[in-house]
Amino acid sequence: MKVGKPKRQRFALIQEEAGISMGISANLALAGQHAAITLHEQYQRWLKRDRFHAWGHYKREYFTVAVGGGNTVKAQYRAWLDGFSGSIDWLAHVRFFFLEETAGESGWESAEHALIMHFIVPLTRKLSKQKGRRSLARTLGLDSGADEDDIIDAAVARLIHPINIAPVTQALETKDRRKALRLARIEAQRYADSIRNKLGASMAFHCICSGVGKDGTLGAFSPYTPELAERQADAVLLKKDSGSLRIALSRGVLVNAEQIYLIVSGMHKLKALGRFEMEEATDFEQTVMETPLRMLRENREIAEKVYIFADEQALHFxxxxxxxxxxxxxxxxxxxxxxxxxxxxxxxxxxxxxxxxxxxxxxxxxxxxxxxxxxxxxxxxxxxxxxxxxxxxxxxxxxxxxxxxxxxxxxxxxxxxxxxxxxxxxxxxxxxxxxxxxxxxxxxxxxxxxxxxxxxxxxxxxxxxxxxxxxxxxxxxxxxxxxxxxxxxxxxxxxxxxxxxxxxxxxxxxxxxxxxxxSSADNLSGLDNFLKRRISRPLINGMTVGLRSLLNNQTVQQRMLNSDMPYVMRLVGGRLLKTASLYGLAKEVNAALHxxxxxxxxxxxxxxxxxxxxxxxxxxxxxxxxxxxxxxxxxxxxxxxxxxxxxxxxxxxxxxxxxxxxxxxxxxxxxxxxxxxxxxxxxxxxxxxxxxxxxxxxxxxxxxxxxxxxxxxxxxxxxxxxxxxxxxxxxxxxxxxxxx
Missing domain, CATH: 3.40.50.1820 (Alpha/Beta hydrolase fold, catalytic domain)
Known part of the structure; x- marks a missing residue:
């Protein structure tokens, strides 16, 4: 595969009636690839046109991306590496920020760590092979004799704007919760001020990349998080039941982004997506509390900025x-x-x-x-x-x-x-x-x-x-x-x-x-007579096998997933049609009309x-x-x-x-x-x-x-x-x- 050229794969984004755009792929890797292609298209528009009209020097110089944590976003990192390591000038034009960071929670992989280990480190190694280590070192302002670790550290320092959570973690480890709270508030304020200085009061990133939880969790916001009620663009401090502390970009930041990419994978995410799309009699803000993902449906202007990239596995019952x-x-x-x-x-x-x-x-x-x-x-x-x-x-x-x-x-x-x-x-x-x-x-x-x-x-x-x-x-x-x-x-x-x-x-x-x-029964008498013959069942079952074989063909599957119809029909229709029994259908029709x-x-x-x-x-x-x-x-x-x-x-x-x-x-x-x-x-x-x-x-x-x-x-x-x-x-x- 040529460097910088995405793998040739046909994808379709279908805009639902609510305004959101939905792409469905056969697996997580393809969903990540689809998301990466869409981000690349946005980056190219920014590079060639949009940045010249952007607010502020920073957004004219840099394409800003805020990322969340979780395994689904890593699929997009892999796709960036495989398809766009050369066609996007990451070091010169892209800057990363983070939706959240947590202190005091065991087993937590931070969004910063995931980005560094699964994208920046392999990207740096790839660029080093393509351009040569000396050339890459000079690009990063290092001496030509810098080693790989120095180059990686410099790339990390250039590409990311981290949430500095380490002092908060240390205070929690020493059981000084009061100090931890004070330091967390200071860091939340510092991070918000830093972003405002770069992006303006709206803190509007060019794009946000995140996963979605089964319960509709978005970013740091799980159901009934009180801070969901705060609409201002800011960085907020969340106190979790486990005792951990989380600094997170607020709801206002999430909805203000120019584009919002959500990668949805894993079993049983359909319920959360259903709540996202449905119109309910319940007060809207109550639905946001129940399913935070709903915040992106507040109005059509916000919904039209939302791009969902789902794999089939995510949408199973x-x-x-x-x-x-x-x-x-x-x-x-x-x-x-x-x-x-x-x-x-x-x-x-x-x-x-x-x-x-x-x-x-x-x-x-x-x-x-x-x-x-x-x-x-x-x-x-x-x-x-x-x-x-x-x-x-x-x-x-x-x-x-x-x-x-x-x-x-x-x-x-x-x-x-x-x-x-x-x-x-x-x-x-x-x-x-x-x-x-x-x-x-x-x-x-x-x-x-x-x-x-x-x-x-x-x-x-x-x-x-x-x-x-x-x-x-x-x-x-x-x-x-x-x-x-x-x-x-x-x-x-x-x-x-x-x-x-x-x-x-x-x-x-x-x-x-x-x-x-x-006399209407006479219209189907031929079907009744046929179904009574011994040959009917093996013959129709053969047609069923042929249908299922056709639907299992990857090209046919992708065409169904790309068809211009509501995403529910594209996804569930293909899956359930694969289980259809033409013989059972014929028997049922005949029984109803006989x-x-x-x-x-x-x-x-x-x-x-x-x-x-x-x-x-x-x-x-x-x-x-x-x-x-x-x-x-x-x-x-x-x-x-x-x-x-x-x-x-x-x-x-x-x-x-x-x-x-x-x-x-x-x-x-x-x-x-x-x-x-x-x-x-x-x-x-x-x-x-x-x-x-x-x-x-x-x-x-x-x-x-x-x-x-x-x-x-x-x-x-x-x-x-x-x-x-x-x-x-x-x-x-x-x-x-x-x-x-």
Whole structure:
């Protein structure tokens, strides 16, 4: 590799809707390389243009970098050495400062020590080989006979502006804490004054390079550090619980930098990044206290200066398991889980649609940090079941997961996307035992079924663009509209059939197009016949192997990570698609569609079960959903709402004790897009509207669940939860969702 030339590697920085720019790489070394390339580009702009307009002599002469400690930043040091030892004139133009320094903490590697040992020492040795020791010595103002140690010492003295913590450390070692505190305050003041003299009152570095902690720690600031409230650019003294003392550059310094490079690596950093990006109802300053990284989201001006370089490993979820017995056999259902911050708090269970766990990447990140969030896998047993047994099996697994949480008095809402609506229906029907039976009174239910109803009453059921069999004919109408538009340039219309239901004499809903519903099964008869053949499974599994092999190709992986879509989709989508089973998907689709008339009748009965047992219900759908009818959701909502109003004896939806709520997500642009998929994907949408939809959805879900849990707490069904109480206090006015 040629000196000073970075290794040829394609990277992309995608600016998220919030303003931050995110780059994702396959490993830490590549993330460090990406960060190094971005810093090099900034340095070149400064060298050729920006410095001539900079404030003050120092910022015109030197490119200033403030660095934190930790192993992740070392990846950038290695990349600087490998790619930019020659193309950046480090000795002439770059000067380093430090975000923090600590005295009295064992096992602590200072940022200064890490920079010296992992960058300055090897850089000096490399330059010595390139230029010759004598020449390098003269550059540093030394005699030509200076040895390597002299040269390294001179390079360190030229490149860095240290925090002089040694006297503080000595005072602590002699047990003179009062002296240590006095010396630490003096040094903090000296360091701040030194930086102000060079950079001005704002103490704005050209760039800051730092890692991020699992809990959102940034620089020296861990959650609930009181000095987070100090907004002025300064150096502050932090007194740690361990007795150590830390001198750190303040929040004001961190947000004032011209660019902020964060390298994120290691397991389970996704939660911190989720808190960084999410919009929460909580007071902003409170979120900064909980997750200091949030300080960089105070406004868009700050966010646009933030560059995050993450490796895939940093953005993994934990894996949890639910176990139960089915027909005498042990069954284990896995889940991708983001732990919650509140002990025994809300644990929401997510049920994915046809697209698999990819459906819920955004929700795993964006839902309130107090909640535990689990996206349930389907498991492998269903692949070997008959059509009629697949969804009842899924419902049993869901039932067991709900009850295991409820036994610990945990609120356990469920949320299903797309085909998961069928699972939700079967869960409700499982209360009856016999799907064709009458709905029994709550008092007549057995102990387990009463517990299930109690759990659902306390938290509610959420449907996200959920599917029912009447959506088959509706999708057919939308396909016709799309084909006509492409062939004949007619106006696009994804509203489907003019009506989904009629109301029978008994006041209940009936499919308006029964003939089309009955014939829709014929459209997939070929799939059903194919799956019954012995060749189907090995053939489709071969396609699955091919897909996984393609996704494991490094070039394909990097292209996915570089694609212009929200970072959650780029990262989690690629990982979860690698676990996809095309055979399982085909079996599931076939099971959902094989008997549409029966399944539709069961779906309508599930609505009546919601009403009978006073189970809160929230449905969310995009107005342009191509695959699922927004009109059907409106008609079902009208049916549920009118029935609830009659049952509770009130006239307004806002007066209902048990909500039956519908949120229609509006189109952001006047013209309907040809894209038939993204509106249905909602939280996993890869369109520019994806993040906006995700915020609307998580806000509606948060409100719905918290209101239900608060009611259960008032009724002494659940113990009080601090997160819910906090949320209630911050609701100055009820936020009204768009209700059809």
């Amino acid at each position: 934990s894996e949890t398991q639910f176990q139960f017995s089915e027909r005498g056999q042990a069954v284990t259902i896995k889940a991708e889980t983001r732990p919650g911050e509140e002990e025994n708090g809300v644990h929401i269970l997510l049920l994915h649609g046809f697209m698999g766990l990819f459906s819920f990447a955004n929700l795993l990140i964006r839902l309130p940090s107090a909640w535990e969030v689990s996206a349930l896998h389907r498991g492998s047993r269903a692949k070997f079941m008959d059509n009629k047994d697949i969804f009842p099996h899924y419902a049993r697994a869901l039932r067991k997961a709900i009850l295991s949480n409820w036994r610990n008095k945990r609120p356990v809402p469920i949320a299903g996307h797309s085909i998961a609506g069928v699972i939700s229906d079967h869960l409700l029907l499982s209360i009856l035992g016999d799907y064709e039976a009458e709905i029994p009174r709550y008092e007549d239910l057995n102990k387990e079924n009463r517990a299930l109803v109690d759990a659902l009453r306390a938290s509610g059921i959420i449907h996200l663009a959920t599917w029912s069999p009447t959506d088959g004919p509706n999708t057919g109408a939308n396909i016709g509209s799309l084909v006509s538009h492409l062939r004949n340039a007619t106006d696009l219309d994804y509203s489907g059939l003019e009506r989904t239901y009629t109301v029978g004499e008994d006041g209940r809903l009936q499919p308006a197009h029964g003939d089309k519903l009955a 008997d549409p008339v029966t399944y539709q009748a069961r779906h309508l009965k599930a609505l009546d079960i919601l009403l009978a047992y006073d189970i809160p219900f929230l449905s969310i759908i995009h107005q342009d959903d191509f695959l699922v009818s927004a009109r059907r959701h409106r008609e079902e909502h009208r049916y549920l709402l009118n029935a609830r109003l009659r049952k509770e004896g009130v006239s307004r939806e806002s007066d209902l004790r048990v909500p039956a709520r519908l949120v229609i997500l509006p189109r952001e642009h006047e013209q309907l897009s040809v894209d038939p998929l993204n509106p249905h994907l909602l939280v996993m949408s890869t369109s520019p509207e994806g993040n906006s939809m995700a915020r609307q959805i998580t806000a509606a879900m948060t409100r719905f669940v918290n209101e239900n849990v608060a009611r259960a707490v008032r009724n002494k069904v659940l113990p009080p939860l601090a997160s819910v109480s906090s949320w209630q206090r911050k609701q100055k006015k009820p936020r009204r969702s768009r209700v059809a």
